[in-house]
Amino acid sequence: MKNQITNALSDFFFEYETPRQVLVRNRRVGVVCRLIQLGVLAYIIGWVFIYEKGYQSTDTAVSSVFSKIKGVGYTNVNGTERVWDVADYVFPSQGDSSFVIMTNYIITEGQKMGKCAELPGKHNCSSDADCEGGSFKRTGHGEMTGVCVKANKTCEVVAWCPVEDDHNIPDPPLLVSAEDFTLFIKNSVTFPLFGVTRSNLVEGIDAAYISKCLYDPEEAPLCPIFRLGDIVKMSGFNFETIAKMGGAIGIVVDWTCNLDLDLKHCKPKYNFHGLYGNPSETDKVRASVGYNFRYAKHYLEDKIAKRTLFKVFGIRIDIIVQSLARKFDIIPTLTAIGSGVGIFGVATVVCDLVLLYLLPKREFYKNMKFKYTDTHEQVRSTRLMPDMFCNISVNTGWEQRAV
Structure with a gap:
């Protein structure tokens, strides 16, 4: 064993x-x-x-984006002159990676809380029976009182009066001068796996260069300052069309880096994409066109709370960082x-x-x-067969000799 x-x-x-x-x-x-x-x-x-x-390992970046808009706009509506600066036409104002630049608007001034008639087409009526008191309509401006205003043939509502009339959108856009506004993008990325940090203000992009440069895909591809009109054009939009109704544009900052090369070769590339708006002039047949929102400025007048309501049409800018770094492993x-x-x-x-x-x-x-x-059976049979043949031969021979 x-x-x-x-x-x-x-x-x-x-x-x-x-x-x-x-x-x-x-x-x-x-x-x-x-x-x-x-x-x-x-x-x-x-x-x-x-x-x-x-042959390389990969990593994606942790990113931070800061943006700043510069430019002044001027409007003259019904003899009322107004100058618009960054504090007026950028929402939100803290320089986030997603923001809106106002290009058109509708103002409803002097609104105060009270009772007034709805707009024609909102709550049409012929008698008080058509206006259910205490109820709301999704497209309305307030709560119905149950009274039908015979002069307007609409229901009376409790709301901010006078109610907003947004049927007539200014054309051409009031802030068409926004085409010359400039956008400054400051972006930094860190690849944790490789311990590498880069900024879009790469080698050669100093204060003197930034003060005079303007982004151009051929002449100045690394300049971080962009003209709004150029952004819209490179996104495939027409500026006056998108400025009237609003829309959205994505700016992609692409960091695709081969860290086996010198670090100075790790540079950003900017791409522009029209997300929604009027890229093919076909939006007139769509159910919802452009981009807009409302905000109000509240104030007191003779101890009465009032507000100025703005319906803002603008270009929403979304700055998206796309990154991929590679290094031999x-x-x-x-x-x-x-x-x-x-x-x-x-x-x-x-x-x-x-x-x-x-x-x-x-x-x-x-x-x-x-x-x-x-x-196993075949092997055993093969082993037995010669013995059998031998015995037969011997016995046969014996019998022959015996005879």
Whole structure:
């Protein structure tokens, strides 16, 4: 028993098993095998290593964006002159990555809380029975009192009076001068995995350069100051059309960096996308057009609370940071090589299928590839048969000699 265990351990530790290989001389099978291996090699080198950069590890950035608008607008509505600065036409005012620049508006001044008639088309009526007191209508401006105002043929409501009339949108836009407003974007990114921090104010972008530069995709692709009219144009919109009804534009700051190169080559690229508005002049048939919202400025007049209501049409700007950094790493490199070597086995599988099932000499190749062993019963029968034949021969010979 001890010797058996010792022999088993000795065989396990000091013997090496290798698979048996059969060399097949067949031109068609050989060409198929080499073509498959060539395709696998092209996939590993071209796709995995060159295109997908399978030898590098990747990381996305933690990002921060600061924005600032500059420019002054002027309007003259019904003889009322007004100058609009950043505090008036940018919402919100703290320089976030998402904000709205007002380009058109409707003002309803001197509103105070009271009872007044609704706009025509909101709560039409012919008698008080048509106005249910205490109820609201989704598109209305307040709570119905149950009275039908015969002069207007609309229901009376408790609301901020006079109610807003937003049927007539100014055309051309009142703040068409917003086309010359400028946007300054300050962006910093950090790739935690690699410990790298970059800013869009890269090498050569100093205070002197910023004071005179304006973004141009060809002449000044790294300038962080953008003209609003250029942003709209590069997004595929017409400025006057989008300024009238409002819309949304996405500015993508793309940080795609290969950190195996010098860090100065890690620079941002700016892309502009029209999200919604009037890019193809087809928005007239849509149910909801443009972008707008309302806000109010409250004040006291003779101890009576009043407000000025603004319906703002504007261009919403969303600054989106997109990032991907790559750097050489031995672990993904070995993983890519190992998976590539494993894929080479596809050639062997395909060629075996051709040899064993498609070629005319498939039975011959099967006999060369596989070695068949007998079962226990077959071996036992084979061992017994010679003895039986021997005994018969002997007995026969004996009987002959006896006779």
